[in-house]
Amino acid sequence: MTVDFAPPERLLGEVPGAELHNTRLTAYGRTSVHPRIVGVGSAVTPTSYTQREVLDACGISDPKVRSVFLNSAIERRNLTLPPADADGLRAPESQGDLLDKHKTLALEMGAEALRACLKRAGRELSDLRHLCCVTSTGFLTPGLSALLIRELGIDRHCSRSDIVGMGCNAGLNALNVVAGWATAHPGELAVVLCAEACSAAYAMDSTMRTAVVNSLFGDGAAAVALVADRAPVLGGPDAPRGPSVLKFASCIIPEAVDAMRYDWDRSLERFSFFLDPQIPYVVGAHAELVVDRLLAGTGLRRSDIRHWLVHSGGKKVIDAVVVNLGLTRHDVRHTVGVLRDHGNVSSGSFLFSYERLDVEAVTRPGEYGVLMTMGPGSTIETALVRW
Structure with a gap:
């Protein structure tokens, strides 16, 4: 989806502190409505x-495996582990038990994140017109959207969609689709909800393959609300707090299609997640390509982007993106903070970062931001937003 860049003279007006970089904007496309973010909320287990x-719960003593955990830049994660036995250790769960866990946690976290998002937006469940649910940690039919509509008493006529199995990048894939829905339904409220019960994808063993995954992921859900309306003059009395969503750009790396995957492990008789150790460098090497594509035709340079909300994919992933895009540690402070406090919460990670930026209240009218997620494919998704 592509949305107009309004002429600079209409955008800038007399807004104090409006940045010079806006004068380089070029208008293209024609649309009268602009999808914008009006609320965000999150939840954890x-x-x-x-x-x-x-490490202690899993009984892991191998120094190499322990070093993966202890050098991850993660301090705490929310997890729902199986009960401890008499020795304090956790036994592996069957695939059926893990699917039950996914359903329970996704519903609980999803409902909490959805309510928090609507409260932040000043809306009610009765205002909801489209609900898109994203998850990769389990499979449900009917999908999470239908279960939440029943659980929360949402209007049965609410439009809905479910995006399953796309991985950590899927939050932006969903935002792209729902931004299009919102544009086609001006004034109507749509929500993207990412609910990832990563505890339901845990393999309780001490192998190095498992350690890379088990050291990283945590349970979390995040929701973002969108409404499309006519964009007001920046700084005017009706100016919204949240940013307009302007443009998306994607990049899939076919030669790395197997580098991140969640598939059936015949030896364990359950699904198992795999991460290639080289994936941070593969993602980093392509970050510049997709961001330049995102900014093409806008008149903006990377240095004009004031806010970067990058997926908390792991310390090496963040470092690779920082180096390849020439970012500062301040640019990714929220990305790093989410990783430290929650680990990688998969598709909702970038929304956890956006929520922190929203609470920080440092954005100004006319400033631009880039949202970036990465995941299986291997894929990088980006979005350009403007406050």
Whole structure:
């Protein structure tokens, strides 16, 4: 989806501190409505663990495996581990038990994140007209959207969609689709809800393959609300708090299609997640390509982007993106903070970062931001937003 860039003279007006970079905008396309973010909310499961506590719960003593956990830049994660036995260790769960866990946690976290998002937006469940649910940690039919509509008493006529199995990048894939829905239904409220019960994708063993995954992911859900309306003059009395969603750009790396995958492990008789150790460098090498494509035709340069909300994919992933895009540690402070406090919460990670930026209240009218997610495919998704 592509949305107009309004002429600079209409955008800038007399807004104090409006940045010079706006004068380089070029208008293209024609649309009278602009999807914008009006609220965000998040939720996690009740129990959190330090990395050392997870190692002890899994009975892991191998120094190499322990170093993966302890050098992850993660302090705590929310997880729902199986009950401890008499020795304090956690036994592996069957695939059926894990699917049950996914359903329970996704519903609980999803409902909490949805309510928090609507509260932030000043809306009610009765205002909801489209609900898009995203998850990769389990499979449900009917999907999570239908279960939430029943659970929360949402209007049965609410339009809905489910995006399943796309992985950590899927939040932006969903935002792209729902931004289009919102544009086609001006004034109507749409929500993207990412609910990832990563505890339901946990393999309780001490192998290095498993350690890379088990050291990283945490349970979390995040929701973002969109409404499309006519964009007001920046700084005017009707100016919204949230940014307009202007443009998306994607990049899939076919030669790395197997580098991140969640597939059936015949030896364990359950689904298992795999991460190639080289994936941070593959993602980093392509980050510049997709961001330049995102900014093409806008008159903007990377240096004009004031806010970067990058997926908390892991320390090496973040470092690779920072180096390849020439970002500062301040640019990714929220990305790093989410990783530290929650680990990688998959598709909703970038919304956890957006929520922190929203609470920080440092954005100004006319400023631009880039949202970036990465995941299986291997894929990089980006969006350009403007406050």
